[in-house]
Structure formats: structure tokens, C-alpha cells
Amino acid sequence: MKTIYEEHISALEFYRDTIPIWWKEKSKFGVVVPHNFSDHKFSDLQVNQQICHCLWMMEEMLRIDKKEKSNVAIDKVARWIGFVQGVLIVHGFTEIQDERERTRPWFKKDTEIAA
Numbered sequence: 001m002k003t004i005y006e007e008h009i010s011a012l013e014f015y016r017d018t019i020p021i022w023w024k025e026k027s028k029f030g031v032v033v034p035h036n037f038s039d040h041k042f043s044d045l046q047v048n049q050q051i052c053h054c055l056w057m058m059e060e061m062l063r064i065d066k067k068e069k070s071n072v073a074i075d076k077v078a079r080w081i082g083f084v085q086g087v088l089i090v091h092g093f094t095e096i097q098d099e100r101e102r103t104r105p106w107f108k109k110d111t112e113i114a115a
Contacts, residue, residue, distance in 0.1 A: 007106040008077045009062070014102075015084050016058035022093045023051055047091055054084040078107075 057080050064072050088094045
């Protein structure tokens with residue numbers, strides 16, 4: 001089983017540290033809440049719960065990694081990071097292209113291993 005790399009830790013730490021900053025900025029100006037997506041309107045409470053869950057996911061993965069000494073499967077970390085990115089994109093915190101550019105250097109190692 002491939003285990004978590006430093007690059008994944010960097011991604012987890014980035015989102016854990018950045019989400020509260022983005023949330024504070026977007027909420028302050030009323031840009032994000034509520035946000036329309038495919039005819040679905042998210043309430044303030046739903047957005048808040050989703051963002052809090054994303055923060056929990058990042059903290060949980062970092063906690064597990066420290067506790068289990070990198071025995072977390074890379075595919076699980078990648079799925080969780082992808083979920084968080086999706087939530088952030090849906091609610092207007094970031095864009096798909098921005099996330100591609102941000103994460104490409106972190107995960108270049110994965111694509112080299114797969115090749």
C-alpha cells in the first residue's frame with residue numbers, strides 16, 4: 001500500500017489553514033452565502049456545516065497520519081482532498097483551474113510513480 005507523502009501533508013495543511021481565512025473573507029462580504037448551484041440553493045447553515053466538515057476532514061487526516069506514522073492510503077487522502085476542493089469550488093471559494101495549478105506541484109510525484 002502506498003502511504004501518505006509530504007506533498008499530501010502540504011495539501012492537507014494548506015486547506016486546514018486557508019479555509020478559515022477564505023470563509024471569513026467571503027462571509028464578511030456576503031459573496032458566498034447563499035450560493036446557487038444547479039438550481040439548488042444552499043442555506044447559510046448548510047454552507048457552514050459543509051465548510052466545518054471539510055475542516056474536520058483535514059484535521060482528522062493529519063491526526064491519523066501522525067498517530068499511525070503515515071499508514072494512511074494515498075487514495076483515501078486524495079479522495080478527501082478532492083471532496084474538499086469540490087465543496088470549495090461549489091461555494092465559490094476557489095476555481096477549478098486555480099486548484100489544478102495549486103495542486104499540480106504537490107502531486108507531481110504521484111503521476112511520476114504511476115507512469
